[in-house]
Amino acid sequence: MAADTRFEWIAETMHLRPDDRILEIGPGSSDSIAYLAARLDGGRIVGVDRSPTAIARARKRHAALIKCGKVHLLQAGLEQLDRARVLAEIGPGGFDKVVAVNVNLFWTRRPTAELALIRQVLTPNGTLYLFYGYGQPDGPSSAGPKPAPGHLIDYLATAGFDGATVCSGDILCVVARPRRNP
Numbered sequence: 001m002a003a004d005t006r007f008e009w010i011a012e013t014m015h016l017r018p019d020d021r022i023l024e025i026g027p028g029s030s031d032s033i034a035y036l037a038a039r040l041d042g043g044r045i046v047g048v049d050r051s052p053t054a055i056a057r058a059r060k061r062h063a064a065l066i067k068c069g070k071v072h073l074l075q076a077g078l079e080q081l082d083r084a085r086v087l088a089e090i091g092p093g094g095f096d097k098v099v100a101v102n103v104n105l106f107w108t109r110r111p112t113a114e115l116a117l118i119r120q121v122l123t124p125n126g127t128l129y130l131f132y133g134y135g136q137p138d139g140p141s142s143a144g145p146k147p148a149p150g151h152l153i154d155y156l157a158t159a160g161f162d163g164a165t166v167c168s169g170d171i172l173c174v175v176a177r178p179r180r181n182p
Contacts (some may be wrong), residue, residue: 007035007173009137012096012164013173014129019043021090023099023121025078026050029057032101037062037070043096044070046089050077077104078114086121094123101131106152115159119178128161128176135170149174 016022018041028032036045045065047054055075069071072089074081081083087094097117105111107130111177118128130152149165152174156163161176 002131004031004035004137005136006133009031009168009171010099010129010131010173011035011039013131013168013175014099014127016040017043017096020096021031021094021182022046023048023095023098024088026097026103027058027101028054029061030101031061032099033062033071034065034164035161036099037065040070043088044072046086046095047071047073048076048078048086050075050080078117081117083117084121094121094126095152096123097129098122098126098127099129099131102134104132105128107132110151110155112155112159116160119160122178124178124180125148126178128156130174130176131171132173133169133171137171138148 008168020043022036022045024033024045026049028049031048033045047058052075055073057116058073059066061065062071100106105114149172153163156176160179162179163174163176166173166175
């Protein structure tokens with residue numbers, strides 16, 4: 001796997017711990033799963049993608065991680081995902097972190113049902129990371145279109161999350177944590 005500073009920055013921004021249980025929404029067949037898994041020792045990643053083609057490619061690309069039990073992949077749209085089904089993949093307690101990289105549903109519309117599901121599968125101290133950007137974190141910010149995080153921050157607040165933004169170069173991240181009393 002060639003070094004990709006974007007995925008390195010994403011993993012660092014998430015402050016991964018070796019035993020984290022991570023849900024990645026829409027991983028496609030990118031290397032994001034491999035970068036996250038490389039920082040785990042005892043932790044586990046469940047990747048959920050709506051595309052059967054992406055899941056098939058990811059299964060092939062990450063076969064060794066799947067075989068050793070570090071990664072499990074599910075083919076389903078987030079809005080169709082059954083809470084019990086996804087939690088069955090990691091055991092009781094829920095996910096420590098949920099991540100999505102360039103998943104437009106969070107940036108282009110009000111993701112009410114999706115955020116409700118995420119609240120249900122996150123541990124009480126869990127964190128949601130929503131990344132957007134195709135450039136590098138150590139490069140200049142591109143002139144390309146990037147969604148404004150304002151509406152997403154509002155949607156998160158309505159869904160019972162406190163959100164803040166983190167930016168580096170061409171990558172934007174909204175970090176959100178469930179409020180104790182939404």
